Amino acid sequence: MPSTRLVTLLGNTVRHQRHLRQLTQCELAEAAKVSQAAVARIESGSRAPSVAVLEALLAAMDVQLVVDVEPLDAHLDARIAELAARPIVERIAGLDLDRLLDQLPDVPQVLTGCTAALLQGAPVPVDAPEIALRWQDSKEFTRWLEANYGQRWNARWGEFGGIWLEPEEPGEHRWSTRHGEIRAVMCDELPETIQVRHGGRDYRVVPLAELELTEPRAAELLRRQRARLPTTEG
Structure with missing residues (x-):
């Protein structure tokens, strides 16, 4: 399934935060208690993360998701x-x-x-x-x-x-x-x-x-x- 704009943005956000903390995908996955494959798919935009998984990944990096809207x-x-x-x-x-x-x-x-x-x-x-x-x-x-x-x-x-x-x-x-x-x-x-x-x-x-x-x-x-x-x- 091709990535939607939102899925791509979420994946980019996870990857950006992980790079800021100099974590590998494996290290982030272990901290969030998910698989490394899941982290890879989310970051690449090939998988839409559930809210629970996204919150776990961000919480493992001491940040949280902020939801906002912008014009179409x-x-x-x-x-x-x-x-x-x-x-x-x-x-x-x-x-x-x-x-x-x-x-x-x-x-x-x-x-x-x-x-x-x-x-x-x-x-x-x-x-x-x-x-x-x-x-x-x-x-x-x-x-x-x-x-x-x-x-x-x-x-x-x-x-x-x-x-x-x-x-x-x-x-x-x-x-x-x-x-x-x-x-x-x-x-x-x-x-x-x-x-x-x-x-x-x-x-x-x-x-x-x-x-x-x-x-x-x-x-x-x-x-x-x-x-x-x-x-x-x-």
Whole structure:
């Protein structure tokens, strides 16, 4: 049976989380009490995991599934087409990115996810600016959130709330602040970056090739955007 888009995304998510923890399929299977063959089929997209198995695999890696919705693919394609027709300077201005970056705490950080893709010219939707931060800087980031009326996104409630600001607490790394919404990717070391320049400002961004390996949502949108490009016959 061919993989559906959701089955592929779930498989990619399991594989991505396993790679982050430097686990083999056998090690993950043993921790989750499933077979290695099951892990392989789920990661390849050839098998749709049951909810129980998926939860066991993620729990074995100390994470949990967050369910969200997005526009149907037709609407998503229309949004990509709309963005492609607009100059990149307009797309960046729509994020109000510079104002947020100027207010962030003075700790090492880079732009990642769909934000990094947009700054490199990809016409992908960006819900909120996305930054990568080191875990060692999480306490300073938390202090900044507290000082700027941060509210943490709670996927279970489907809204922002006033609890669990700290990145160490379980849940999505997404906050609303008085300077706008922000998403964070917490990591031990910042990824390699390249520098791009727009409107007289330099931005440190994760390259597109790396985004496709490490950021599932950005990778999916980049694949959709490429699929829309006209093919050339030579």
